[in-house]
Amino acid sequence: MQEKDAIINDSPGIHRRTIVKGAAWSLPVIAVAVAAPAATASTTSCVDTPEDASFVNIAWNDYANGSNAIGSHNGSHLYGPNTPIFTDLRLVNNGPSTIASWQSAFTVQAATINFDPNNVVMSAILPDGTEVPYSVIDEYAVVDNAPERRRFTFSFYNLVVAPGQIVIFRTKYLTAPTTNGDPQVAQPFGVAQPTSILCNGQIIPSSALTHPDNLSDNGGEVTNPYWVQGA
Numbered sequence: 001m002q003e004k005d006a007i008i009n010d011s012p013g014i015h016r017r018t019i020v021k022g023a024a025w026s027l028p029v030i031a032v033a034v035a036a037p038a039a040t041a042s043t044t045s046c047v048d049t050p051e052d053a054s055f056v057n058i059a060w061n062d063y064a065n066g067s068n069a070i071g072s073h074n075g076s077h078l079y080g081p082n083t084p085i086f087t088d089l090r091l092v093n094n095g096p097s098t099i100a101s102w103q104s105a106f107t108v109q110a111a112t113i114n115f116d117p118n119n120v121v122m123s124a125i126l127p128d129g130t131e132v133p134y135s136v137i138d139e140y141a142v143v144d145n146a147p148e149r150r151r152f153t154f155s156f157y158n159l160v161v162a163p164g165q166i167v168i169f170r171t172k173y174l175t176a177p178t179t180n181g182d183p184q185v186a187q188p189f190g191v192a193q194p195t196s197i198l199c200n201g202q203i204i205p206s207s208a209l210t211h212p213d214n215l216s217d218n219g220g221e222v223t224n225p226y227w228v229q230g231a
Contacts (some may be wrong), residue, residue, distance in 0.1 A: 013144050016127060017098065021022070022195060025110075043221055045199075045200075046197075046204045047204065047210050047224065048210055048211060048214050049097050049197065049199055049204075050097065051097040051197050052094035052097075053089060053093050053192070053193065053194050053209070053218055054094055054218055055090075055219055055220050056092050056166060057090050057220070058087065058088065058089050058092035058221070059087070059088050059090075060085060060088070060226065061086055061088075061144050062079065062085055063084055068084075069226075070082055073229075074183075074185075076225060076227060077226045078227045078229055079226060079228050079229065080229050081176055081229070082176075082177050083085075083174065083228075084172070085172075085174070085226075086173070086191060087102065087106065087188040087199065088168050088169070088170050089106075089168065089170075089219060089220075090124075090166055090167070090168050090169075091110070091169070092165070092166045093161045093162065093163050093165050095163030096163055097162060097163070097194075097197040097199065098161070098163065098197060099159075099196070099198075099225045100159070100160055100194075100197055100203050101158065101194070101200045101203075102161075102167075102192055102195055103138065103154070103156070103170075103192065104122060104124075104156070104169040104191065104192035105139075105153040105154070105190070105191050106122065106151070106152050106169075106171040106189070106190050107143060107149045107151040107188070107189045108167040108187070108188045108189070109186055109187065110149060110187055111148070111228070112184050113173055113174070113175065113186070114142065114173065114176055114177050115140075115150055115178060116208065117128050117152070119174050120140070120152050120171065120172070120173045121171070121172050122154040122170065122171045122172070123170050123172075124169055125167070125168040125170055127132075127165050127166060127167075130197065131170075135155050135156055135157040137152065137154055138153040138155055139152070139153040140152045140153070151172070155195070164204050169190060171188075175228045176230070178230045181229075181230045183230075184227065185225050185226075185227055186225055186226050186228055187222055188225075189220070189221040190220070191219025192218055192219060193218060197209070
């Protein structure tokens with residue numbers, strides 16, 4: 001059963017290529033395993049095919065539209081320890097390519113999350129409601145230039161998104177397990193990018209494509225954060 005839509009926060013209007021490369025929340029450089037196409041004339045034409053996936057919005061929810069909050073702080077919801085939260089990152093495939101695989105990263109302030117990687121998972125939700133689990137966790141780490149944040153990076157090797165379709169990358173996690181201390185802000189950030197396309201029946205890695213629209217990070221940060229008590 002699909003969870004409630006993430007409607008507590010909705011941050012539209014951040015467009016592709018507006019996310020600074022090398023920022024604290026950027027995707028790390030990780031080799032992605034995809035099938036190697038045969039060297040044919042059709043492959044040559046495929047490498048000139050554009051891919052264009054762009055940010056739609058990002059939102060978070062406590063599975064109850066705020067009802068699981070223990071109070072409020074600075075005008076937003078305040079949560080206790082070990083409370084389930086999910087964050088949805090929506091991207092649209094603007095075409096013309098069908099995207100075959102993806103990589104997506106999620107970051108949030110370290111003090112607000114249960115950092116146990118077994119408690120942080122990501123899935124992708126397709127337009128028909130099908131929920132696709134991640135293929136592999138590429139990374140869970142301290143963000144180098146933002147040590148107050150934690151980054152989790154996931155790959156989806158078989159996630160086919162046709163032109164015009166929206167895909168949701170849903171990260172599920174728990175708030176911090178501690179119970180003492182002042183409230184700490186949690187402002188999730190999500191980013192995703194294609195790692196391969198389908199062309200003439202073949203899988204072409206994004207790294208092999210020559211079109212300038214390729215290899216852009218696409219994501220944003222929620223504009224209305226929540227708070228975690230005792231983090």
